Amino acid sequence: xxxxxxxxxxxxxxxxxxxxxxxxxxxxxxxxxxxxxxxxxxxxxxxxxxxxxxxxxxxxxxxxxxxxxxxxxxxxxxxxxxxxxxxxxxxxxxxxxxxxxxxxxxxxxxxxxxxxxxxxxxxxxxxxxxxxxxxxxxxxxxxxxxxxxxxxxxxxxxxxxxxxxxxxxxxxxxxxxxxxxxxxxxxxxxxxxxxxxxxxxxxxxxxxxxxxxxxxxxxxxxxxxxxxxxxxxxxxxxxxxxxxxxxxxxxxxxxxxxxxxxxxxxxxxxxxxxxxxxxxxxxxxxxxxxxxxxxxxxxxxxxxxxxxxxxxxxxxxxxxxxxxxxxxxxxxxxxxxxxxxxxxxxxxxxxxxxxxxxxxxxxxxxxxxxxxxxxxxxxxxxxxxxxxxxxxxxxxxxxxxxxxxxxxxxxxxxxxxxxxxxxxxxxxxxxxxxxxxxxxxxxxxxxxxxxxxxxxxxxxxxxxxxxxxxxxxxxxxxxxx
Amino acid sequence: xxxxxxxxxxxxxxxxxxxxxxxxxxxxxxxxxxxxxxxxxxxxxxxxxxxxxxxxxxxxxxxxxxxxxxxxxxxxxxxxxxxxxxxxxxxxxxxxxxxxxxxxxxxxxxxxxxxxxxxxxxxxxxxxxxxxxxxxxxxxxxxxxxxxxxxxxxxxxxxxxxxxxxxxxxxxxxxxxxxxxxxxxxxxxxxxxxxxxxxxxxxxxxxxxxxxxxxxxxxxxxxxxxxxxxxxxxxxxxxxxxxxxxxxxxxxxxxxxxxxxxxxxxxxxxxxxxxxxxxxxxxxxxxxxxxxxxxxxxxxxxxxxxxxxxxxxxxxxxxxxxxxxxxxxxxxxxxxxxxxxxxxxxxxxxxxxxxxxxxxxxxxxxxxxxxxxxxxxxxxxxxxxxxxxxxxxxxxxxxxxxxxxxxxxxxxxxxxxxxxxxxxxxxxxxxxxxxxxxxxxxxxxxxxxxxx
Numbered sequence: 001x002x003x004x005x006x007x008x009x010x011x012x013x014x015x016x017x018x019x020x021x022x023x024x025x026x027x028x029x030x031x032x033x034x035x036x037x038x039x040x041x042x043x044x045x046x047x048x049x050x051x052x053x054x055x056x057x058x059x060x061x062x063x064x065x066x067x068x069x070x071x072x073x074x075x076x077x078x079x080x081x082x083x084x085x086x087x088x089x090x091x092x093x094x095x096x097x098x099x100x101x102x103x104x105x106x107x108x109x110x111x112x113x114x115x116x117x118x119x120x121x122x123x124x125x126x127x128x129x130x131x132x133x134x135x136x137x138x139x140x141x142x143x144x145x146x147x148x149x150x151x152x153x154x155x156x157x158x159x160x161x162x163x164x165x166x167x168x169x170x171x172x173x174x175x176x177x178x179x180x181x182x183x184x185x186x187x188x189x190x191x192x193x194x195x196x197x198x199x200x201x202x203x204x205x206x207x208x209x210x211x212x213x214x215x216x217x218x219x220x221x222x223x224x225x226x227x228x229x230x231x232x233x234x235x236x237x238x239x240x241x242x243x244x245x246x247x248x249x250x251x252x253x254x255x256x257x258x259x260x261x262x263x264x265x266x267x268x269x270x271x272x273x274x275x276x277x278x279x280x281x282x283x284x285x286x287x288x289x290x291x292x293x294x295x296x297x298x299x300x301x302x303x304x305x306x307x308x309x310x311x312x313x314x315x316x317x318x319x320x321x322x323x324x325x326x327x328x329x330x331x332x333x334x335x336x337x338x339x340x341x342x343x344x345x346x347x348x349x350x351x352x353x354x355x356x357x358x359x360x361x362x363x364x365x366x367x368x369x370x371x372x373x374x375x376x377x378x379x380x381x382x383x384x385x386x387x388x389x390x391x392x393x394x395x396x397x398x399x400x401x402x403x404x405x406x407x408x409x410x411x412x413x414x415x416x417x418x419x420x421x422x423x424x425x426x427x428x429x430x431x432x433x434x435x436x437x438x439x440x441x442x443x444x445x446x447x448x449x450x451x452x453x454x455x456x457x458x459x460x461x462x463x464x465x466x467x468x469x470x471x472x473x474x475x476x477x478x479x480x481x
Numbered sequence: 482x483x484x485x486x487x488x489x490x491x492x493x494x495x496x497x498x499x500x501x502x503x504x505x506x507x508x509x510x511x512x513x514x515x516x517x518x519x520x521x522x523x524x525x526x527x528x529x530x531x532x533x534x535x536x537x538x539x540x541x542x543x544x545x546x547x548x549x550x551x552x553x554x555x556x557x558x559x560x561x562x563x564x565x566x567x568x569x570x571x572x573x574x575x576x577x578x579x580x581x582x583x584x585x586x587x588x589x590x591x592x593x594x595x596x597x598x599x600x601x602x603x604x605x606x607x608x609x610x611x612x613x614x615x616x617x618x619x620x621x622x623x624x625x626x627x628x629x630x631x632x633x634x635x636x637x638x639x640x641x642x643x644x645x646x647x648x649x650x651x652x653x654x655x656x657x658x659x660x661x662x663x664x665x666x667x668x669x670x671x672x673x674x675x676x677x678x679x680x681x682x683x684x685x686x687x688x689x690x691x692x693x694x695x696x697x698x699x700x701x702x703x704x705x706x707x708x709x710x711x712x713x714x715x716x717x718x719x720x721x722x723x724x725x726x727x728x729x730x731x732x733x734x735x736x737x738x739x740x741x742x743x744x745x746x747x748x749x750x751x752x753x754x755x756x757x758x759x760x761x762x763x764x765x766x767x768x769x770x771x772x773x774x775x776x777x778x779x780x781x782x783x784x785x786x787x788x789x790x791x792x793x794x795x796x797x798x799x800x801x802x803x804x805x806x807x808x809x810x811x812x813x814x815x816x817x818x819x820x821x822x823x824x825x826x827x828x829x830x831x832x833x834x835x836x837x838x839x840x841x842x843x844x845x846x847x848x849x850x851x852x853x854x855x856x857x858x859x860x861x862x863x864x865x866x867x868x869x870x871x872x873x874x875x876x877x878x879x880x881x882x883x884x885x886x887x888x889x890x891x892x893x894x895x896x897x898x899x900x901x902x903x904x905x906x907x908x909x910x911x912x913x914x915x916x917x918x919x920x921x922x923x924x925x926x927x928x929x930x931x932x933x
Contacts, residue, residue, distance in 0.1 A: 071531070073847075380836075395851040399818070404846040410861040413833035417862070423848050423855040 017308075020243030020273055023108040027132065027214045029088040034081050036060060039186050042087050046155050046189075049162060052169075059175035059185030066179045072342040073371045073403055074311055076284070077247075084249055086187045088132040088214035105131065112240060114209045128153055128192045128208045132217055135190045140204065149233075150195040151206055154222055157193035164195055168226055172255040172290045172319070180251040180286040180313070184220045188253065191221035196231035196262070205234045205461055210252075212241035212272070212283070218249040225255070227262035229295060234265040236464055239308070241273040245281045247310060252287045260295025260322065265303070267460050269468055272308035279338025279367075282310025289316035293325030293351070300326075303459045305468040306333040306343060315373065317346030320354035320385075330456040331360045334472060335368035335400070344374035344406075349385035349415070358389035359455050364400035371403040378415040385415040393423040394452055446473065482543045488525035492518075494548065495631060501550045506634045507604035509611045510669075517630035520621045527624055535809045535841045536780045541723035541749050544693055546665035552581050552635065570902035572652035572683065573597065579657055580666030580696065581635045593645040596638070600669055603638035610640060614673055618701040618729040623753055626727045629699040633669035636698070639682070643675035643705070650681035650711075650900065657722060659692025668698040674708040674736075683903065684714040686724060686747075693721040700728045704736035706760065711899055712740045715907065718747040720775060727753035734760030734789075741898055742769040743907060744779050745914050754783040758792040769798040770894040772914050773806035773838075780809040787820040787850075796827040799894055801887055801915075805837035814855060816848040823850060827857040832864065832890060887915050 030041060039060045043053040068076070090105055109129055126140035128151065135153030144151050150161060158165050175185035192208040212219050227233055241248065250272060258264050266289075275282025285308070291300045302316045318327035329345040347356040356376070364370040372391045393402035404421045426448050434444035450457075453472060457465050495518050503511055526542055527533035575597060576583040582599035589598050589606070596607070604611050619626045637653050657664060674680050688694060704710055718724060724747055730738055744750050756765050771779040785794045800808045814825045831840045844857035864886050872882035891911050898904040 393846075393848070395848070395853070398821075398851040400851065401849040402846070403848060404844070404857070406844060406859070408840070408842045408859055408861060410831075410833060410841075411839045413835055413838060413863060415833070415861060417860065419842075419844070419857075419859040421844065421846065421857050423846055423853060425851045425853065 017243060017273055019112060019240035019271065021111070022242040023104055023213050025090045025102055025104045025108070025213065027088050027090055029085050029214060029217065032083055032085045032216065034084070034086060034187065038086055042187055042189065045087065046158070048158060051166060052158060055170065055175070056186050059182050062176050063179070063182035063186055066182055069179055072313055072373070073369065073405070074313060074340050074342050076311060079249060079284070083216070085214070085217040086220070087189060088217040089134045090131050090213070108211065108213070109209070112209070112211065114238075126151055126204050126206050129211070130190050130192070130208060130221060131211045132214045132219065135192070144202070147200050147203070148197040149200060149202055150193065152193055154191040154193050154224070161193070161195070164226065165193065165224070168224055168255070168257055172257060172292050173253050173288050178288060181253055181288040184222065184251045184253045184288070188220045188222040191223045191252070194225040194233060194235060196227045196233045198228040199230045201231065202233040205236055207236040207238065210237070210239040212248060212250065215244060216246070216248075218251065221252045223252070223254040225264060225266070226257045227259060227264045229259045230261040232263045234461055235267070236461060237266070237268045238271070240271050241283050243273055243276070243281065247282055247284055249284045250286070254287070254289040254316070256291030256300060258291060258293045258295070258298040258300050261297050262295070263299040263301075264291065265301045265461070266291070267464050268304040269464055269471065270304065270306045270308050270312070271471060274308050274339050275310040275337065277337045279310070282339070283308065284311045285309035286313040289314065290319070291317070291327070292319040293322050293327060293354075295322040296324050298322045298325040301459070302327075302329045302331075302345065303456065304331045305456070305460070305471060306331065306341060307471050309341070310339060312341040312343050314343045315346055317348065318356065319348045319350065320356065321350045323351040324353045325351055326355045328357045329359070330459045332363070332453045332456045332468070332472070333360070333370055334363045335365070335370040337366040337368060339368040341369070342371040342373055344372045346375040347377070347387060349378045349382045349387070352383040353385070354382065355386045357387070358391065360391035361453055361456055362391070362393040362402055363396065363449065363452070364393065364402045365396040367399045369401040369403070371405065373405040375407045375409070376417055376419070378410045378412050378417065380411040382412050383414045385412065385417075387415075387417045389419040391421045392452070393421075394449070395423065395425045484526045484528055484539060484542075487542050488522060491628070492522060498548070498550055498632070502632070502634065505551060507601055509604045509608055509615060510600070510633065513616045514631045517616070517627040521624050521627040521631060524624050532623070532782060532811070534811070534843065536751055541695055541725075544663055544695070546693070546695055547662035548632070548665045549579060549581065553579070567902050567906045570650070570900060572650045574652045574654060575637050577635070577637065577653065577655045577668055579664050580668035580698065582637060592648050594642045595645060595647055596640040597651060598638050600636045600638050600671065601634065603671070607640065610673060611671070614671060614701060614703050616701070618703060618731045619699055619727065622729065622755060623727055625697060625725050626699050626729070626753070629667045629669060629697050629727070632667040633699065634667070636669035636671070638671050639680070640673045641675055641678040641680045644677045645675065646678065647680040650683055653682065653684045655684065655686045655696070655698070656689050657687070657694040657696060657718070658689040659694070660690065661692065663693040665695045666697070668696065670698070670700040672700065672702045672710070674702070674704050674710050676705040677707040678705070679709040681711040681900065682713070683900075684712075686714070686716045686718055688718045688722050691719060691721065694718070695723045697725045698727070702728065702730040704730065704732045704738060706734045706736065708733070708736045710738050712738065713743070713898065713900075713903065714741070715743045715745065716747055716750060717745045717910075720748040720777065722747055723749040725751045728755065730756045730765070732756065732758050732760060732763040732765065735762045736760065737763070738765040739899070740765070740767050741894070742781065743894070744769075744771040744773070745910060747777060747779070749778045751780045752782065754781070756784070756794070757786045757788060758794065759788050761789045762791045763789070764793045765795070767794070767796045768894050768897050770891055771800040771808055772891065772911065773800070773808055774803035775806065776804070777806045778808075779806070782811045784813040784815065785825065786815045786817065787823045787825060788817045790819065790821040790823070792820065793824045794826070797894065798829045799831070799890060800840070801832045801834065801890065802838035802840060803834040805835070807839045809841045811843045811845065812857065813845040813847065814857070816850045816853055816855065818849045820850045821852040823853040823855070825853070825855040829859045831861045832887065833861060834863070884915055888912060891915075
């Protein structure tokens with residue numbers, strides 16, 4: 001590679017994080033540290049019923065018996081769980097009308113480009129905005145309620161729809177599932193709850209925007225989406241955090257239940273603060289996301305663009321239980337500088353004629369490490385399952401790593417499972433081809449990356465696709481291998 | 482019995498055997514024992530580790546075995562007892578029985594200065610070579626290989642000097658024979674192929690009695706600059722045999738290795754194939770095939786480390802699983818920083834023929850360099866319906882069509898065998914194996930010849 005190309009690479013990988021500002025809002029926090037008392041305190045602050053407190057306490061007690069997982073290809077510095085603040089709430093956020101909300105808060109979400117004012121909104125997206133531990137505002141609640149759709153913050157849902165929460169909470173991700181899931185189940189603060197009634201097609205995209213603002217806090221949100229029979233919803237999730245020198249922990253749980261003939265599209269643009277170029281600071285993003293296709297012909301589609309976080313540990317997965325159910329997973333994971341990502345998916349085929357498709361594209365630049373880890377499992381009694389997986393890695397620079405650890409376990413002979421993976425850098429022949437047609441090396445690189453990620457981006461809802469495209473450019477500006 | 486119990490039993494056996502091992506073996510082999518055993522016992526028999534994710538080693542170890550600490554007085558003449566004879570293939574045959582080499586009449590030094598002898602003889606005659614190579618390639622890379630290092634006393638040694646083309650392939654016939662005892666063996670082979678030298682080695686594993694066996698063997702192979710080696714292993718043991726077979730290869734500049742691992746039959750088979758491409762422009766091609774039925778377990782673990790620029794690796798493993806057989810495949814490719822212009826291709830394809838059969842496949846790419854072309858593919862499926870229809874429409878019975886297709890599936894591997902007589906022989910064995918004829922006898926070739 002010539003020098004000029006190296007420079008372009010370098011520039012291309014030097015994008016700046018644009019959401020690193022801190023908002024000056026008054027925040028109420030509790031003391032740092034974790035104990036049974038803290039769990040009780042969080043539950044009390046949220047005015048939760050007894051059964052939920054019990055759920056938290058069992059999770060906490062179980063967490064105490066667990067060890068931090070070490071199997072991922074990540075170097076995680078030891079985390080002192082007693083140094084984290086487990087609850088932080090912007091003071092003027094809760095239980096007020098929109099006009100009374102702290103203008104600083106409104107300004108924050110404006111600055112992030114998240115429309116919370118329904119009048120000013122053009123895009124047909126309903127938003128639940130969560131800052132630190134509480135939900136600031138949920139838009140279009142009334143419009144949605146007319147169709148029987150419940151879209152609210154998790155805390156409100158606990159108050160207004162305790163039966164639904166009780167019925168579904170922890171059914172897909174039990175608190176004992178893994179270390180971070182147990183931690184989340186003990187101290188989760190807020191999040192979103194979505195319920196789409198039978199036969200209803202949600203008229204707009206639902207979206208949750210997570211923002212960490214307070215320092216030294218952890219964010220532990222919980223999302224629960226239930227799509228009843230024959231319903232449809234497209235759900236988007238976005239997240240950002242301020243630029244800080246210390247690391248912050250984000251351990252979330254997402255549970256999705258898809259009933260017979262229902263369809264859920266779940267899209268994420270994960271853009272937590274990744275740390276600076278020397279790898280200082282950034283969010284530790286340890287997330288458990290799982291959905292279940294419970295009924296026949298249920299569909300669950302995951303799309304994710306991962307550009308942020310210092311460390312990502314995340315494997316959105318689907319349990320395909322209903323016969324003829326379908327799940328798809330599309331992912332672009334970009335790591336730069338000192339970022340580490342260990343991410344992928346799990347497809348568990350239980351029902352007959354279930355199908356899954358995995359398309360994962362990793363892009364590594366700088367000194368980062370990017371790992372795909374996946375599992376496709378076909379249960380013994382599952383007939384005629386079908387899976388196709390493709391996971392490609394693109395290397396931009398000679399000091400980054402791209403690793404692939406897929407796992408295929410088939411216990412039924414009627415299954416057809418295919419897995420393919422490639423790892424390469426941007427080919428000199430591809431660049432040469434573009435160059436000789438008058439496209440500069442820099443544009444060619446952009447073009448090639450766009451094409452490389454195109455399979456995934458094209459699966460995203462439009463608003464997100466535009467944002468994702470931009471993010472890709474910012475995160476990678478300047479890198480070819 | 483639990484693995485803890487077996488680990489502590491092995492510790493006791495090692496302590497007890499320490500003295501006879503010292504008395505019986507050359508210091509060059511003996512000096513590695515303590516450290517190797519410590520390495521083994523630190524983690525013990527692997528359980529659900531990254532390397533042994535699916536391998537259930539407990540049933541293989543949980544038995545009373547007889548371990549021979551002294552060279553047995555071989556009463557039988559292996560030649561008379563057994564002829565693993567490939568028609569039309571002229572080889573230099575060496576036998577081992579339960580890991581101990583049998584005497585041969587051939588001189589130590591062969592045409593071109595090639596040396597084939599037992600490991601203890603090599604330690605006496607060529608201490609310099611052993612100093613350089615023994616346990617250098619296996620080192621502390623695998624806990625079970627370390628267990629072998631702790632106990633190993635004998636095996637085949639081969640040295641091909643620089644620039645020599647070996648006149649005939651070396652055929653190592655490993656026999657397991659119990660005489661009413663279950664036997665555990667620790668065979669240790671070492672092959673040193675000099676600069677620009679070429680060699681062909683064929684290793685066959687067979688069982689001669691229906692006792693339970695546990696063989697834990699290690700083969701170290703050093704390929705010097707421009708050296709070239711074809712290595713074939715054919716495994717055909719009975720269902721009570723457990724075989725842990727590790728091969729460690731270090732390849733210098735521009736050397737080439739072609740390794741074919743063909744597992745026809747066996748109770749539990751674990752193949753570790755660990756290749757380090759240490760010199761620029763070296764190349765390795767690993768091919769494997771496993772045909773398993775009944776309750777057999779085959780676990781192929783391969784690791785190819787690209788440590789130098791411009792190396793190429795190519796890997797293809799295929800398997801046919803029937804009844805309640807379980808197959809595991811792990812294909813690890815590691816590209817170290819600075820290993821520019823690396824090309825690594827890998828594929829694993831499996832045919833599942835019954836409801837109870839299972840396959841776990843884990844291709845792994847660990848890449849820390851950028852100028853690379855790597856790919857892997859894995860499939861699990863059945864015979865192609867359309868191909869089946871095509872054959873049926875031409876009047877071929879369903880059973881025969883299935884056989885033809887399975888044979889074709891397997892032939893992609895067998896077809897790569899360069900020694901034509903061997904290729905024909907293996908094709909023949911595969912055909913018999915697929916027709917269920919091999920499974921009837923426990924010492925394959927001889928009996929089959931009688932039946933055919």
